[in-house]
Amino acid sequence: MSVTANFQRQRRPLFGELSNTVSHWQIWVLMGNQDIKLRYKRSVIGPFWISLTLAAWIAGISILYAQILNQPFLDYLVFLSCGLLAWNLISAIIGEGSVSIIDNGGHIRSAAIPLSLFAARVVYRNVIVFFHNLLVIALVLIYAKVPPTPALLILPASLFANAILLYFFISITGPLCARFRDLQQIISNLLQVSFFLTPIIWQPGQMSGRTLITDANPFYHMIELIRAPLMGSLPTTTNLVACGTMLIAGWLASMLVWRYSRKRVIYWL
Amino acid sequence: MVKVDVRDATFSYPIYTSKSRSFKNTLLSGQVGGMGGKGKRSTQVVHALHDVNLSLRPGDRLGLIGHNGAGKTTLLRLLAGISHPTSGSVDLEGRVIPLISRGLGINPELTGRENIELPLRLFGATGEEVRWAHETVPDFTELGDFLDLPVRTYSDGMRARLSFAICTALTGDILVLDEWLGAGDAGFVQKASRKVKQMVQESGIVVLASHTPSILQQNCNKLAWMRRGEIVAMGDPKEVSEAYASEMRRRGRSGIGYEDGKGADDAAAQLAEREKAIQAQTELMDTAWTSHKYVEARHHAEHLYATENSSKAAYRLGTIHFYGRGADKSAAHALPYFRHPSLSDDPWSIYHQGLIMCDPTYPQHDQQIARNLLEVAFARGIRDAGPKLAALEADAADLKTG
Numbered sequence: 001m002s003v004t005a006n007f008q009r010q011r012r013p014l015f016g017e018l019s020n021t022v023s024h025w026q027i028w029v030l031m032g033n034q035d036i037k038l039r040y041k042r043s044v045i046g047p048f049w050i051s052l053t054l055a056a057w058i059a060g061i062s063i064l065y066a067q068i069l070n071q072p073f074l075d076y077l078v079f080l081s082c083g084l085l086a087w088n089l090i091s092a093i094i095g096e097g098s099v100s101i102i103d104n105g106g107h108i109r110s111a112a113i114p115l116s117l118f119a120a121r122v123v124y125r126n127v128i129v130f131f132h133n134l135l136v137i138a139l140v141l142i143y144a145k146v147p148p149t150p151a152l153l154i155l156p157a158s159l160f161a162n163a164i165l166l167y168f169f170i171s172i173t174g175p176l177c178a179r180f181r182d183l184q185q186i187i188s189n190l191l192q193v194s195f196f197l198t199p200i201i202w203q204p205g206q207m208s209g210r211t212l213i214t215d216a217n218p219f220y221h222m223i224e225l226i227r228a229p230l231m232g233s234l235p236t237t238t239n240l241v242a243c244g245t246m247l248i249a250g251w252l253a254s255m256l257v258w259r260y261s262r263k264r265v266i267y268w269l
Numbered sequence: 270m271v272k273v274d275v276r277d278a279t280f281s282y283p284i285y286t287s288k289s290r291s292f293k294n295t296l297l298s299g300q301v302g303g304m305g306g307k308g309k310r311s312t313q314v315v316h317a318l319h320d321v322n323l324s325l326r327p328g329d330r331l332g333l334i335g336h337n338g339a340g341k342t343t344l345l346r347l348l349a350g351i352s353h354p355t356s357g358s359v360d361l362e363g364r365v366i367p368l369i370s371r372g373l374g375i376n377p378e379l380t381g382r383e384n385i386e387l388p389l390r391l392f393g394a395t396g397e398e399v400r401w402a403h404e405t406v407p408d409f410t411e412l413g414d415f416l417d418l419p420v421r422t423y424s425d426g427m428r429a430r431l432s433f434a435i436c437t438a439l440t441g442d443i444l445v446l447d448e449w450l451g452a453g454d455a456g457f458v459q460k461a462s463r464k465v466k467q468m469v470q471e472s473g474i475v476v477l478a479s480h481t482p483s484i485l486q487q488n489c490n491k492l493a494w495m496r497r498g499e500i501v502a503m504g505d506p507k508e509v510s511e512a513y514a515s516e517m518r519r520r521g522r523s524g525i526g527y528e529d530g531k532g533a534d535d536a537a538a539q540l541a542e543r544e545k546a547i548q549a550q551t552e553l554m555d556t557a558w559t560s561h562k563y564v565e566a567r568h569h570a571e572h573l574y575a576t577e578n579s580s581k582a583a584y585r586l587g588t589i590h591f592y593g594r595g596a597d598k599s600a601a602h603a604l605p606y607f608r609h610p611s612l613s614d615d616p617w618s619i620y621h622q623g624l625i626m627c628d629p630t631y632p633q634h635d636q637q638i639a640r641n642l643l644e645v646a647f648a649r650g651i652r653d654a655g656p657k658l659a660a661l662e663a664d665a666a667d668l669k670t671g
Contacts, residue, residue, distance in 0.1 A: 024390075027391065031387065034383075034387070038378050038379070106370070106372070106373070107373065107391060109346075109351065109370065110369045110370035111349070111367055111392060112349055112350035112351050113391055176292075179290070180290060180291060180295065181287075182291045263353040266346070267282040267283065268285075
């Protein structure tokens with residue numbers, strides 16, 4: 001009988017946790033599916049509450065701000081809804097990710113489960129939500145008569161890159177939020193501010209000459225990755241370079257956090 | 270080869286104060302350095318294990334005995350790979366099945382059936398094993414139709430059954446058990462301990478922590494006595510548990526609470542005496558109830574329930590609150606008594622739970638659950654459940670047609 005340990009002990013620090021996530025995909029997929037199922041179990045229209053919420057946001061903001069910012073309604077509607085789609089993914093994952101380790105304390109205390117699985121669970125369930133939201137965006141694009149372009153083909157890659165980036169991001173914040181209990185509040189405050197600092201309800205072109213506020217904003221690049229192909233163009237080289245840099249930095253930083261927290265997380269909970 | 274090697278394992282952990290849990294404070298104190306002369310760390314460190322050495326090979330069935338806080342669970346967690354030694358090493362080969370907490374992976378909002386997969390996956394089960402569990406678990410739990418109801422509607426005893434059945438559906442090389450044999454209700458315990466015996470035989474190595482010497486003597490061929498994070502004695506189960514028992518006697522802290530210097534015969538005598546006292550009190554309670562002295566019955570029941578956790582007292586207290594005799598009538602008060610783990614097999618308790626669940630004045634009432642409960646009670650011979658059940662069916666039919 002072959003003898004294997006339940007989960008891989010970390011022999012290869014660069015890939016150990018990643019390979020745990022990949023080889024135990026059943027666990028986080030199962031957990032994510034349960035989360036989605038539970039969230040809408042007792043409502044009639046079920047998961048489409050998610051889409052409805054986004055639709056209400058889009059309708060509310062676009063009607064008001066197209067007026068305030070003096071923009072053509074249809075153009076603004078498309079820009080806003082594609083941006084909100086991406087922002088919803090990012091903010092939900094970061095927000096839920098900061099409690100991912102605390103909420104799973106019961107599991108962590110009773111079985112040897114790699115921490116990265118809980119980050120993957122949060123990312124996975126929000127990617128499912130993303131697809132629900134995508135329906136609304138599709139309707140908006142059809143309503144605004146935006147023709148589909150070949151740029152749409154890179155959308156899956158954009159989504160994947162965002163998912164990986166966010167997976168690294170919450171692999172860092174999740175354990176740290178368990179160690180420092182006020183970090184969660186700090187993160188949620190920063191998220192709220194970022195929503196207004198990032199070009200979602202306003203367009204980058206409106207800040208004439210001041211590119212620092214967009215270029216130095218990591219969320220801008222992540223959103224562009226998804227928004228640009230939906231609006232029929234490709235993300236710029238700056239976007240790609242920024243996201244690539246963040247991916248590498250996120251990988252290294254999350255590796256450090258995994259190493260630091262793996263043995264300690266049990267007494268942070 | 271399957272093996273467990275623990276060398277000089279020490280485990281200590283910090284207890285964080287609310288201040289040291291704050292990111293803001295940590296950051297600020299880092300910047301300010303030693304200002305204010307508070308250079309010392311404010312966190313306390315708990316030493317949970319000291320220099321523990323263990324070497325187990327296939328066929329070894331080790332029992333751990335000791336007080337609460339002696340480090341039994343901490344050692345089990347180290348073996349299960351849940352925590353890691355501060356110094357020293359824990360070297361394991363083989364698949365570990367850690368049965369340490371009973372609710373692992375069970376979500377109360379999902380049905381029993383939907384809850385089967387996750388706990389198994391968390392132990393690293395393969396798809397094949399999950400399929401196998403889906404076939405075997407329903408029979409083993411004997412939960413019947415309840416398996417398709419949300420777990421939140423289960424009594425404690427039913428939950429224990431479910432989670433025991435799920436977690437024991439796997440076979441591993443190293444089985445780590447914490448106080449598991451006492452789980453579940455009277456009817457289930459026998460079945461459970463047969464199952465554990467079978468698992469113990471199938472697994473190469475077993476480590477089992479318990480307070481009960483008889484369980485350890487039956488299931489183990491080695492016993493380690495732990496005190497304040499150290500293994501103070503290890504060897505033949507009988508010898509070690511006798512040494513432990515005599516130490517406990519000397520300290521007058523054994524479970525039954527007898528005085529210093531008395532032997533095991535005295536302990537048996539005391540146990541018999543206690544049984545007798547419970548019997549007498551139960552009788553007093555029942556006579557008071559049947560002669561309509563409800564307040565008196567309630568006093569007896571509450572005393573018995575508090576001191577001996579007796580199932581008869583739990584049932585009596587349930588009826589007292591259910592019918593409002595000797596206390597205010599309150600379904601919400603009565604329900605927990607009927608759901609007492611020792612009563613989960615009692616048809617009359619199930620019947621009363623059913624009555625409460627279909628009572629519209631009870632805030633969490635639920636017709637579907639009520640019908641299921643009453644059906645179970647009726648099937649187990651409670652005739653009174655019949656008319657109520659028929660009324661519920663008629664109501665349901667009315668709702669459909671009207």
